[in-house]
Amino acid sequence: MKHHLNKWFVALSVGALGLTATTSCVDPIKFGDSFLEKAPSTGDMTQDTIFNKADYARAFLWNAYSKLYYGLATNWNTVDGKMNTGMFEVLSDCWQSHNSWDGLNRQYYSGAYKASNEDSTNETRFGYNKEECWEAIRASWLFIENVERVPDMEESEKSRLSAEARVLIASRYFDLFRHFGGLPLVDKAYEVQATYEVPRATAEATVDFMIDLLDQAIPNLPWDLGEDDANWQGRFTKAAAMGLKCKILCFAARPLFNDNEPYCREEPQAAVENLQVWYGSYKPEMWKRCLTACQEFFSALKSNGFYSLMQADGTTCKDYRSAFNKAYFVRENNTELLISTRIIGKYNWDWWYYWGEWVTFGGYTPTLEYMKMFPMADGKPFTDDYLQDGAHPFFEGNDVNQPVRDPRLYETMLVNGASYGDHTAELWLGGRENVSDTEKENGQTATGFRNYKFFKEGKSSLAGNYLEWPYLRLAEVYLIYAEALLKDGQLAEAIKQVDIVRARVGMKGLAESNPDKNLTANADALLEEILRERACELGLEDVRFFDMISYKRADLFEKQLHGLKIYRNDGGGNTPWTGSTGNASEFPEKPANFKYEPFPLSGGARVWWNGFNPKWYLAAFPPSEVNKGYGLTQNPGWN
Numbered sequence: 001m002k003h004h005l006n007k008w009f010v011a012l013s014v015g016a017l018g019l020t021a022t023t024s025c026v027d028p029i030k031f032g033d034s035f036l037e038k039a040p041s042t043g044d045m046t047q048d049t050i051f052n053k054a055d056y057a058r059a060f061l062w063n064a065y066s067k068l069y070y071g072l073a074t075n076w077n078t079v080d081g082k083m084n085t086g087m088f089e090v091l092s093d094c095w096q097s098h099n100s101w102d103g104l105n106r107q108y109y110s111g112a113y114k115a116s117n118e119d120s121t122n123e124t125r126f127g128y129n130k131e132e133c134w135e136a137i138r139a140s141w142l143f144i145e146n147v148e149r150v151p152d153m154e155e156s157e158k159s160r161l162s163a164e165a166r167v168l169i170a171s172r173y174f175d176l177f178r179h180f181g182g183l184p185l186v187d188k189a190y191e192v193q194a195t196y197e198v199p200r201a202t203a204e205a206t207v208d209f210m211i212d213l214l215d216q217a218i219p220n221l222p223w224d225l226g227e228d229d230a231n232w233q234g235r236f237t238k239a240a241a242m243g244l245k246c247k248i249l250c251f252a253a254r255p256l257f258n259d260n261e262p263y264c265r266e267e268p269q270a271a272v273e274n275l276q277v278w279y280g281s282y283k284p285e286m287w288k289r290c291l292t293a294c295q296e297f298f299s300a301l302k303s304n305g306f307y308s309l310m311q312a313d314g315t316t317c318k319d320y321r322s323a324f325n326k327a328y329f330v331r332e333n334n335t336e337l338l339i340s341t342r343i344i345g346k347y348n349w350d351w352w353y354y355w356g357e358w359v360t361f362g363g364y365t366p367t368l369e370y371m372k373m374f375p376m377a378d379g380k381p382f383t384d385d386y387l388q389d390g391a392h393p394f395f396e397g398n399d400v401n402q403p404v405r406d407p408r409l410y411e412t413m414l415v416n417g418a419s420y421g422d423h424t425a426e427l428w429l430g431g432r433e434n435v436s437d438t439e440k441e442n443g444q445t446a447t448g449f450r451n452y453k454f455f456k457e458g459k460s461s462l463a464g465n466y467l468e469w470p471y472l473r474l475a476e477v478y479l480i481y482a483e484a485l486l487k488d489g490q491l492a493e494a495i496k497q498v499d500i501v502r503a504r505v506g507m508k509g510l511a512e513s514n515p516d517k518n519l520t521a522n523a524d525a526l527l528e529e530i531l532r533e534r535a536c537e538l539g540l541e542d543v544r545f546f547d548m549i550s551y552k553r554a555d556l557f558e559k560q561l562h563g564l565k566i567y568r569n570d571g572g573g574n575t576p577w578t579g580s581t582g583n584a585s586e587f588p589e590k591p592a593n594f595k596y597e598p599f600p601l602s603g604g605a606r607v608w609w610n611g612f613n614p615k616w617y618l619a620a621f622p623p624s625e626v627n628k629g630y631g632l633t634q635n636p637g638w639n
Contacts, residue, residue: 098362111607199631356459430574
C-alpha cells in the first residue's frame with residue numbers, strides 16, 4: 001500500500017489507544033468487568049514505558065481487546081451506532097427495519113447506496129476505515145513485536161499473550177473479509193512514515209493469512225480458562241482459536257468465493273481478474289480444510305472437555321427457553337461461549353437505553369417468513385395450516401402454558417399470547433402490544449411480531465446487566481461441522497450434528513421430523529435445513545445475512561417479505577383485553593380465537609425485491625482509499 005497518514009493507520013502512541021496506568025502490585029489487572037471499569041488515573045505513556053513493565057504491557061493488550069467487534073447498535077457514535085441505529089443482519093429475510101431514518105432504509109432498502117457513501121456517511125453496513133479494525137490490528141502487532149522487551153514477564157506468558165494478539169488480528173480481518181473480500185495483508189506494525197505499500201491480496205491469500213495467524217496461536221493457548229473464567233472470560237483460548245478457524249474456513253468455502261463463476265460480472269472487473277473476490281474456480285479442497293478443522297476441534301473438545309451446550313434443567317418449554325437464553329444472553333457460568341465481547345460499563349445506561357430505544361422505533365421487526373422457519377415443538381415443520389381461522393400457531397388454545405412451537409421462537413420474537421410482564425402479549429390489531437402499529441406498518445410491532453432477542457421486555461429488563469455479544473458459540477460450530485460433513489457426502493453424520501443442537505431445546509431429530517424430504521440422500525434439501533436451523537439457533541447474531549451472501553441467494557433477497565395481521569375472531573372487536581394476568585383456562589373471557597392475514601411488507605420496501613443485483617454481495621471500498629493508488633482495487637459493480 002502506498003499510503004499517506006490517515007485513520008487507516010493512526011500514528012500510535014499509547015495515548016492513541018487511550019491507555020493509562022491503573023495497576024499496582026495489590027490491584028491485579030483482570031480482563032473481566034472489574035478491569036474494564038477501572039477509571040483512568042495517570043497521563044499517556046510511551047511505548048518504552050509500556051513494555052518496561054508487565055502490568056502496562058498486559059493493559060495495552062486488554063485495550064486492543066476492547067476494539068473487538070460488537071454486533072448491537074448501542075450508542076450515538078461511528079462504531080457503536082452501526083448503520084445509524086441499524087444492523088446489517090436486518091438486510092436478511094428474517095428481519096425488516098421500519099425505522100425510516102436508519103442506514104438500512106436510507107442507503108440499502110432505497111437502493112441509494114453507492115461507493116462514495118463509504119466516504120460520506122457512517123450509515124453503511126461496515127465501514128472499511130470506521131470499525132476500529134486497523135487500530136486493533138496495529139496495536140496487536142505492536143504488542144507482538146515488543147512483548148519480548150518486558151523484563152518482568154515469564155516467557156510462557158509472553159507466548160500466550162502474543163498468541164492472543166494473533167487471534168485478535170485474525171478476528172478483525174475476518175470481520176472485514178466477509179464484507180469486502182481480499183484485503184491488504186498487514187504483517188507488522190508499520191512505523192509512522194510518509195508512504196508505504198501494501199497492495200490488496202487475493203481472496204485465497206487473505207484466508208491463508210487468517211488461518212496462519214490462528215495456527216501460530218493455537219499451540220500457545222490454554223484450551224479453556226478453567227476456574228479463571230469468571231474474571232477473564234473474553235480472553236482468547238485454544239478452543240476459541242480453533243472454533244474461529246472453523247468459522248472462517250466455512251465462510252471461505254462457500255460459493256461466494258469458491259465457484260466456477262465470479263459473483264458479479266459488472267465493471268470494474270480488476271478485483272475479479274486479480275482473484276481478489278473469488279478463487280478463479282471451484283476448489284473442493286476448501287471444504288476439506290473446513291472439515292479437517294472441525295474434526296480437530298471436536299477431537300480436542302472430547303479430550304479436554306469444559307465447553308458444552310447449555311442444557312435445560314427439565315423438559316418443559318420454559319426449561320428449554322432458559323437453556324437457550326443462557327447460551328446467547330448470559331455471560332456468567334456459560335460453557336457455550338467460545339468468543340464473546342461486551343461493552344465497557346455495567347451501569348453505563350447508554351447502551352441499554354439506546355438499544356432499547358431503537359428496538360421500539362421498529363428497527364428490528366421479525367418477518368412472517370422468519371416465524372415460519374421455527375418448527376413445531378416436536379420438531380416437525382410449521383405449515384400454513386396453522387394460520388387458518390381459529391388455528392393456534394403459538395399456543396394450544398392460546399394458553400401460555402401450552403406452547404406448541406420450537407422454544408427458540410419465544411426467545412427470539414414476541415408472539416401473540418406469550419407471557420409479557422403481568423399479562424400475555426396482545427399482538428392482535430388493537431391489542432395492548434399492537435395498537436395500530438401493524439395496520440400502519442410502523443413501530444416495533446409493524447410486522448405483527450416484536451423483537452425479543454437481546455431485548456426481552458424492554459429497557460427496564462436490561463438495566464444493570466452486561467449485554468455480551470456472542471461472537472462465536474459452540475452451537476454454531478456444531479452446525480458448521482454439519483455443513484462440512486454434508487459437503488463431504490456424509491449426510492447421516494451431518495444430521496447427527498444438527499440433532500445435537502435441536503436436542504438442547506427438546507426437538508426430535510431432523511430426519512425423523514422431515515420424512516418426506518429424504519435428508520439422508522438429498523444434499524440440497526439437507527443444506528436448506530441446515531441453513532434454516534442456523535437462522536433459528538443464531539438469529540440476530542450476524543449469521544443469516546452472511547449465509548444468504550455466501551451462498552449467493554439472490555432468490556431470498558428478491559423474495560417479497562410479509563407480516564401477519566391478527567384479528568380477534570370472537571366478536572369482541574379489535575380491542576385490548578381487560579384482564580391483567582393468567583391464561584385462557586383461568587380467565588375464560590380472554591380472547592382465544594383469532595383470524596390470521598398475511599400481508600406483504602411495504603414500509604421500507606427493498607429495491608431488490610424487484611431485481612437483486614449481485615454487486616450487493618460485497619460492499620464497496622471507500623473511493624478515497626482506492627484513489628491513493630497503492631493497489632486497492634474496487635469491488636465489482638461499484639464505481
